[in-house]
Amino acid sequence: MIQVMLSIKKSIILCLLVFPQVLLAKTPKPGWRHVAASRIATNPVLVTYVTWHDPMVVAQIEGIPTAGKMGIELTIRSEFPTQLRLYLTGDQTPGATSGEEAPAGKSPPRFRYLVFSRTMLDQKLIVPLSAFDPDPFATDLAVAGPCSLIIKDCPGFLRAKLANHLAVGPLKMLDTAPPPSPDEVPPGPERDGDEIFRRVLGGWIGKVAGGEAGMPYEGRLDHEVSIVPVVERGLPATTWGFGPDDDSSFEVMHLIVARERGPGFGPQDLIRSWLRRYSPEYLWKTERRTLDLAKKQASHETFGTGPQGLSLCARIRCDIWGYLNPSDPASAIALVEREAPLSNYGTGIQSARFIAAATSLAFNCGRVVDLLNKTLEVIGENGGEHSEMVRWLLARKEAGDTLESLRGQIDERFFDPAYRQDPDSSWAYALHNDALVILSLLFGEEDFGRSVSLASILGHDTDCNAATVGSLLGVMGGANRIPERFTSRIGDRLRAAIPEQEHWSIRRLAHLTRSLVRNTK
Numbered sequence: 001m002i003q004v005m006l007s008i009k010k011s012i013i014l015c016l017l018v019f020p021q022v023l024l025a026k027t028p029k030p031g032w033r034h035v036a037a038s039r040i041a042t043n044p045v046l047v048t049y050v051t052w053h054d055p056m057v058v059a060q061i062e063g064i065p066t067a068g069k070m071g072i073e074l075t076i077r078s079e080f081p082t083q084l085r086l087y088l089t090g091d092q093t094p095g096a097t098s099g100e101e102a103p104a105g106k107s108p109p110r111f112r113y114l115v116f117s118r119t120m121l122d123q124k125l126i127v128p129l130s131a132f133d134p135d136p137f138a139t140d141l142a143v144a145g146p147c148s149l150i151i152k153d154c155p156g157f158l159r160a161k162l163a164n165h166l167a168v169g170p171l172k173m174l175d176t177a178p179p180p181s182p183d184e185v186p187p188g189p190e191r192d193g194d195e196i197f198r199r200v201l202g203g204w205i206g207k208v209a210g211g212e213a214g215m216p217y218e219g220r221l222d223h224e225v226s227i228v229p230v231v232e233r234g235l236p237a238t239t240w241g242f243g244p245d246d247d248s249s250f251e252v253m254h255l256i257v258a259r260e261r262g263p264g265f266g267p268q269d270l271i272r273s274w275l276r277r278y279s280p281e282y283l284w285k286t287e288r289r290t291l292d293l294a295k296k297q298a299s300h301e302t303f304g305t306g307p308q309g310l311s312l313c314a315r316i317r318c319d320i321w322g323y324l325n326p327s328d329p330a331s332a333i334a335l336v337e338r339e340a341p342l343s344n345y346g347t348g349i350q351s352a353r354f355i356a357a358a359t360s361l362a363f364n365c366g367r368v369v370d371l372l373n374k375t376l377e378v379i380g381e382n383g384g385e386h387s388e389m390v391r392w393l394l395a396r397k398e399a400g401d402t403l404e405s406l407r408g409q410i411d412e413r414f415f416d417p418a419y420r421q422d423p424d425s426s427w428a429y430a431l432h433n434d435a436l437v438i439l440s441l442l443f444g445e446e447d448f449g450r451s452v453s454l455a456s457i458l459g460h461d462t463d464c465n466a467a468t469v470g471s472l473l474g475v476m477g478g479a480n481r482i483p484e485r486f487t488s489r490i491g492d493r494l495r496a497a498i499p500e501q502e503h504w505s506i507r508r509l510a511h512l513t514r515s516l517v518r519n520t521k
Contacts, residue, residue, distance in 0.1 A: 156281025206474020234485025322359025
């Protein structure tokens with residue numbers, strides 16, 4: 001008991017040191033705290049909670065005065081890195097595009113996503129109320145009566161126990177809508193006539209649409225071709241916007257580095273960005289090992305040599321190198337050589353080389369078989385075991401092997417040996433997952449919906465595989481060739497696990513990418 005009391009006292013003292021201006025009415029207790037909005041109008045309150053793997057509501061700010069208001073200003077400080085969703089809910093919650101109140105039960109709670117990283121633990125939110133995204137999954141957070149702001153902690157993957165403290169406030173409602181972040185504002189339609197922009201936009205949209213389609217099936221080692229028609233119907237009605245996930249968040253962050261550092265950016269710039277910007281809970285084992293070594297000031301040459309260095313981590317980050325180098329695969333590969341060794345070696349790097357080169361070549365290629373053969377030609381002798389896998393699949397498809405037969409052979413030739421070496425993580429290794437990507441492309445026959453659906457249900461790292469398939473086909477056909485059933489629920493919204501740059505217009509990302517095309521050579 002004495003130890004428990006000392007621990008509680010120590011926690012309170014620590015909080016007062018970390019958050020010296022916090023107003024404490026009572027000793028903080030873990031759990032869902034209810035606070036009147038009037039309490040945090042001028043001073044913050046402390047919210048204390050403990051989470052593990054699951055999202056958790058930690059506080060509800062009640063009685064927010066929304067009548068006639070168009071914006072919100074709120075400061076939140078977190079003791080540790082985490083992710084939050086701030087939900088506006090209630091009968092008097094303003095509508096998504098105006099200051100009018102939404103009828104009770106007519107719209108889902110709407111949220112704003114916030115990221116707190118190791119070097120960015122303070123967030124000051126100043127946004128129009130229209131910048132809150134609807135969340136069709138959050139019906140359990142709908143409340144009757146005046147507007148409330150519900151704060152939900154949303155762990156990334158691989159989280160350990162987190163005992164955290166938030167200082168929430170001051171809160172101010174604004175009479176006029178503040179301007180949205182430039183990241184969230186799409187460019188004008190004048191870009192639509194630019195063929196490179198159209199294909200870059202197709203790549204971005206295809207990647208996020210594929211990732212969303214494949215996410216429900218991630219990690220399954222089996223496959224079920226019979227459900228392809230279900231996936232082909234498009235994204236479910238519960239989808240609104242996309243993200244965050246590690247695939248697209250890394251691409252956004254590397255695009256920011258390319259913009260800020262120019263064509264000469266190097267591995268040290270990327271690592272610095274990972275350390276400073278990225279939410280650590282959206283890093284997988286390979287990148288976490290890299291950052292641990294970086295903190296110890298280890299040599300870059302050691303970063304990618306870890307036990308999961310054969311994973312597909314470098315591949316899920318490499319689309320951007322192809323987007324930045326249309327029809328110039330050599331330059332795309334050169335950027336892979338700067339970045340992929342930070343986390344991978346062997347077939348892990350071969351995978352990223354191949355997909356980056358294929359993405360670059362897709363700007364001027366209309367058939368999957370031609371694209372694969374041209375990429376093999378460009379890769380040449382550097383393709384190693386990965387190129388042998390692609391040639392084998394092309395030959396077996398030409399010989400008439402069925403989808404089901406090849407799916408079984410992929411496990412036998414590429415996955416089963418990896419599984420015997422690494423039962424826990426081999427499902428995310430590059431070689432057999434890339435084989436499933438190639439298989440989906442070959443049997444999808446340039447049809448976006450069928451190809452992405454195959455990648456989604458063939459097992460293993462399905463969200464990454466479907467994202468890669470969607471990206472390649474998006475570049476090949478351009479944005480307007482992607483079926484609306486895969487795009488309408490995403491709209492123009494991508495959420496990234498990057499503090500202060502969490503919310504993006506997908507068209508804005510494509511515009512930024514297009515503007516850098518000639519600056520990365």
